[in-house]
Amino acid sequence: MAIGPCILRMEGITKRFPGVKALDEVRFDLCAGEIHALAGENGAGKSTLMKILSGEYQADGGTIHLKDNPVEIANPQTAQTLGIAIINQELALIPYLSVAENIFLGREPVKQVPRFVDWQKLNQDAAEYLQRLKLDFGPQTLVEDLSIAQQQMVEVAKALSLDAQILIMDEPTSALTEKESEILFDLMAELKARGIAVVYISHRMEEIQRLADRVTVFRDGRYVATSEIADITIEGIIQQMVGRKLQAHTPVTAIQATETALKLVDLTVHRHGIEALNLSLGKGEVLGIAGLVGAGRSELARSIFGVDPIDSGDIFVDGRKVRIQSPKDAIAAGIGLVPENRKEQGLLLKMAVGENITINILKRISRFLFLNKRKAMDIAQTYIEKLKVKTPGAMEKTINLSGGNQQKIVIAKWLTMHPQVMILDEPTRGIDIGAKNEIYALIRELAGSGMGILIISSELPEILRLCNRIAVMSQRKITAILSREDATQERIMTYATGG
Amino acid sequence: MEKMRGIKAYLQQSGLLIFILIMVGVLALLSDRFLTPANLINILRQASINGIISVGMMLVILTAGIDLSVGAILALSVVVTADLMHRDLPPLLAATAGLSLGGLLGFVNGWLVSRIKVPPFIATLGMMSFARGLALAYTGGKPVTGLDAGFRFLGTGLVAHIPMPIIIAALVFLAGYLLLSQTRIGAYLYALGENREAALFSGIATGFYTKFVFTASGVLAALSGMILIARLDSAQPVIGLGYEFDAIAAVVIGGTSLAGGEGRLSGTLLGVLIIAMLNNALNLTNVSSFYEGIVKGMVIALALILHGLVRKL
Amino acid sequence: MRGLIQRFSGLFILLALCLFLSFSTEYFLTQRNLVNIVLQTSILAIVALGVGMTMLTAGIDLSVGSVAAFCGAIAAGLIVESQLGIWLAIPVAVVAGISLGLLNGLLIVYGSLPPFIATLATMAIGRGLTLVYTDGRPITVPDPAFVFIGNGEVLGVPLPVIIMAALLLTAYLFLAHTRTGRNLYAIGGNEKTAHLAGISVARGKLLVYMISAFAAATAGIILTARLWSAQPTTGMGLELEAIAAAVLGGTSLFGGRGSAWGIMVGVFIIGVVSNGLNLLEISSYYQQVIKGFVFIMAVILDMYARKK
Secondary structure (H helix, E strand, O other): OOOOOEEEEEEEEEEEEOOEEEEEEEEEEEEOOOEEEEEOOOOOOHHHHHHHHOOOOOOOEEEEEEOOEEOOOOOHHHHHHOOEEEEOOOOOOOOOOEHHHHHOOOOOOEOOOOOOEOHHHHHHHHHHHHHHOOOOOOOOOEHHHOOHHHHHHHHHHHHHHOOOOEEEEEOOOOOOOHHHHHHHHHHHHHHHHOOOEEEEEOOOHHHHHHHOOEEEEEEOOEEEEEEEHHHOOHHHHHHHHHOOOOOOOOOOOOOOOOOEEEEEEEEEEHHHOEEEEEEEEEOOOEEEEEOOOOOOHHHHHHHHOOOOOOOEEEEEEOOEEEOOOOHHHHHHHOEEEEOOOHHHHHOOOOOEHHHHHHHHHOOOOEEOOEEOHHHHHHHHHHHHHHOOOOOOOOOOEHHHOOHHHHHHHHHHHHHOOOOOEEEEEOOOOOOOHHHHHHHHHHHHHHHHOOOEEEEEOOOHHHHHHHOOEEEEEEOOEEEEEEEOOOOOHHHHHHHHOOO | OHHHHHHHHHHHHHHHHHHHHHHHHHHHHHOOOOOOHHHHHHHHHHHHHHHHHHHHHHHHHHOOOOOOOHHHHHHHHHHHHHHHHHOOOOHHHHHHHHHHHHHHHHHHHHHHHHOOOOOHHHHHHHHHHHHHHHHHHHHOOOOEEOOOHHHHHHHHOEEOOEEHHHHHHHHHHHHHHHHHHHEHHHHHHHHHHHOHHHHHHOOOOHHHHHHHHHHHHHHHHHHHHHHHHHHHOEEOOOOOOOHHHHHHHHHHHOOOOOOOOOOOHHHHHHHHHHHHHHHHHHHHOOOOOOHHHHHHHHHHHHHHHHHHHHHHO | OHHHHHHHHHHHHHHHHHHHHHHHOOOOOOHHHHHHHHHHHHHHHHHHHHHHHHHHOOOOOOOHHHHHHHHHHHHHHHHHOOOOOHHHHHHHHHHHHHHHHHHHHHHHHOOOOOHHHHHHHHHHHHHHHHHHHHOOOOEEOOOHHHHHHHHOEEOOEEHHHHHHHHHHHHHHHHHHHOHHHHHHHHHHHOHHHHHHOOOOHHHHHHHHHHHHHHHHHHHHHHHHHHHOEEOOOOOOOHHHHHHHHHHHOOOOOOOOOOOHHHHHHHHHHHHHHHHHHHHOOOOHHHHHHHHHHHHHHHHHHHHHHHHO
8 A cells, every 4th residue: 555745743742741751752753645553551652642643732842743844733723723633532422412513513514694503514514424434324313322333433524524634543443343343444444545644543453463554652651663564563563562572471370269259140230231140259369351341341340349239149258148239338248449440430639648548447447436547647658668659658649649659559448458359450551561560469469368359451461461260251241261271362352352 | 749738728727817817907997896705705606506507518518519408407497396395395305306307308418419419509409499488388487486495595595604506516616627537437528529439439338428418417507596596586487598608608718629528627617707707797887788698699709719729729 | 212202201291280280270271371371481481591501501500580680670770760761771781680690601611610609609699789779679660661571462462471482482593503502512511522623612601601691681670570660589599490490391400401492391391380389279388398399309300311
């Protein structure tokens, strides 16, 4: 496929956030008619760079050239007029407006007299884009009636209608089914044929290899390399991402767990479509739950933890049957959860580190209702040291810590109460490599002490590295349970995609 | 950053103190009656009514809620109590019934907010109309006058030369202080207001504590109503109109964030004093009571804007 | 089908209420009573359309009752005491009202105050201004031209009903067919997206609070004209009925959802309930209890409908 001339050049881009240098003099270029993958681990700075390109953030340093002209992208509107469109991970459509209105939001065609919205033109124009994308819903459909995948397509249509020359797609397939992804890929090929440059951010290496012309890798806010896709293997990309050769870790083997820490029998949760699910977790075992986004993994965790209580079935902890109607019950039963969304669910960001660490055990450290604050701070200090949390002190506001240190606090919060079972949902998302390794070590240590550990992760290497067994979920069911020896990325993916 | 937090709190609190001092100075200049012991005691006695309600209001606002129904709950509780005493129920029993009724209505507010997920201002706006209507319907719109002499001690009695209302308010503030800063319930309330979801994931019974704060607000509104009718010797169904306003004003002047999770009881105490002095000033300087709403409306808006600015520092 | 029921649930409630009342009192279905309902409801309808627009942007306006009283008083005062003609007095009163709306908008947009607290403050300020202006006493307006606004008829249709119909039509065209109107849904549905699409969120919010105040001002003037006098305590609790009507008519308390026709359905539910309570001779005190109850039930129903 012929690749056109270079249309975008970003050089020396630097971006600081309080306490972190998110981007350190990175560069990135883009040619007309290419699909350029941007790879890197979470926190590598991919999304930050794209937010700078789309005008949501301002760079602290560096230059952007568009077709050899220097440009300032001061806000999203400027980006729009420059022909740059972005489709974000979190969809941002207006639920109660029609598809057509969403596509032309803020640019609705208006009739001369009276100056009403020209519905006919609006719907016709929208229909044209929908047809081009081979979509099977009409322009007058309300967005709230569409599935997530369909909404994503509306976002693409919106970008097309903006006549974008540069289209940024940030993890567009994470919520799509395989069939929907295929439609999207066809579409990308078509955009490419028309000379549109696509920046494609994805964690799925297979997709990158299949679709992209070039791939640029970032690591820890720095530029690593740009390669022609033909010249590099998936392994090579991963090496660039992690900065070293994938080392062979001490292999984890299946353990003979004699006692079960957690047992789920015929678990049914109607609101999540989970039916008669069975699973058991041994003491000292690390069980991974793999699967695509939307397979029902986090929902399962929420249900076990009582956030969305189960409708029927039984939960046994350490052989005892427990009734869990709320997180409070779950905690009393000896279950801890490190939730998927650290900032929204895991932490009280404006409160002190110490207050966060001890929030679960206030009952234990109070006499009648009165708190022993000194004891609380002592306990917090112990865990700050034990987990090597980098903080000026236990009184520091949690919001001022880096992602990795925040995550350690979420884990510390559970360690204070010695649960029998720990569920960790994406425990290393958005965390730098160093902290990641510390967290891995911690998980192994906890398992070694006899705790049953359930890990939900979208990063297969992580699961393969940590787990004794791997349960694969697809469409709200467990489709396979693999021992560490039998598990490979390919086999897991086969079961995860329902194959 | 820890330092910044301290500085901000210091700015807010010392700002309030300076404001109070300036007010005292200005008022002393405007009226020579202001700095008399009788007037100062009077201010405190009036502050105690709003003070008791404000403690409940603060608990609610700390959890990111609001309670617009305190005035109406107060009215319904006192007319029921007064009527029960007229029916020869012992004052203690009648007062208990009134306090329980206040608690029950508060609990309904809490249930609507925590279980049905109705926005707090909507739930309590409905309750405001409902309870006020019941108070009017219960009495046929007429006041219940002539209360038990023993009961009236609540409002008119002195202990060690200190008026009962002030003593009760002081006790309520003390209890509020202990609850918020020395017990784990206080920690839970701050957690709840700061991030409801994270509080839930930490095993805090968010529903229970939401009902708890609204119930407390209802009981405290009823309690301050008891003191009020004991002093006035009459329970009117239109009593307590607009009291929610004074309480909200005191709490937000004191620096509690309407978004929840931030605020100190000492701030609320200062806020209560400011509102009381403001009322006293309007009286002493013979400004028509019609200006009250204008002044208080502006004070609330200003306080929120100023505290918002300080927080952004 | 479920969506259909949800979207038309207000209409079903309205029909059921009418059915119930036509069986329980024979007077209900008379032409005179029906005209009366529409007339009684016109004030609430005008206010609810305004409040509904603030709700579309995920806001609320609690100050409408005070603004109505304030504008009624200003109009009356200007006519009676300042001897201004109604053609001057009414615009001045309306502008005074809109400036209170502007105050709401400024506090919310630039002061970052939550809408309910900003409008609560304005509610107190507006009521205070009214009391100060009227000195707490009603102002009687004998001016026949002014009284005509509230009591006159054109071609047999009461003037308040005509004004309501005109405002309803305008509101419908605005919300359903103009860019600015459609963009309000975007502001309430997802403020960030709206901003990124180049829609001025600040302008939209300022606009709805001014519209809401304009509607309240209009209602206040009609009310004053109908009673021949401006009462300083008029319009208390109006915000409650207006919000209830908007919610019953399918307007979301969380923004982005609602329509002019929906609000009218909600308004008539409230109107028919009020009328029914009067016909069934229920005391005004109990009416207040019932209205508080209906308000809460409306919200509960709405919350359940959304959850499903």
